[in-house]
Amino acid sequence: MGAWGPGLFSDDLACDVRDEYRELIEDGATDEEARRRVVESYSEALDDPGEAPVFWLALAVTESKLGRLDAVVRDRALGIIERGDDGPGVGVQEEGSRLPGCRFHGSRRHDRTSPGR
Structure with a gap:
């Protein structure tokens, strides 16, 4: 797996998660079944602190774009x-670094997760 740019989908893992979820949905899997199968397929990545954030962000973006974003x-x-x-592929690559400007505060987070926003 590798990353070739700063964007989320400039990462092989993110692309693979997106593609597998989409294929499962296209093949008739329910949202829950597709999610479960993708989580099972990438269980090793979920155990890796460097890859787990990429997995969850890619799955969330993919589900959201398909109108199927699960609350969990x-x-x-x-x-x-x-x-x-x-x-x-998620942010700054330096050890111990944090993503700049990505904090949600109080009502801002609420606004981002409220329906219709």
Whole structure:
């Protein structure tokens, strides 16, 4: 797996998660089934602190773009953003660094997660 740029989908893992989830949905899997199968497929990545943020952000973006964003996936992705977790393809690559400008404060986070926003 590798990253070739700063964007989330400039990372092989993110692209693979997106593609597998989309293919499962296209093949008729339910949202829950597709999510479960992708999580199982990438269980090793989820155990890696450098890859887990990429996985959850990619899954959240993919589900959201398809209008299928699960609340648990959304909350995991927002937690990653709030904490400033970074992994390959997620943010600054330096050890111990944090993503600049990615903190949500009080009502701003609420606004981001409220319906219709």
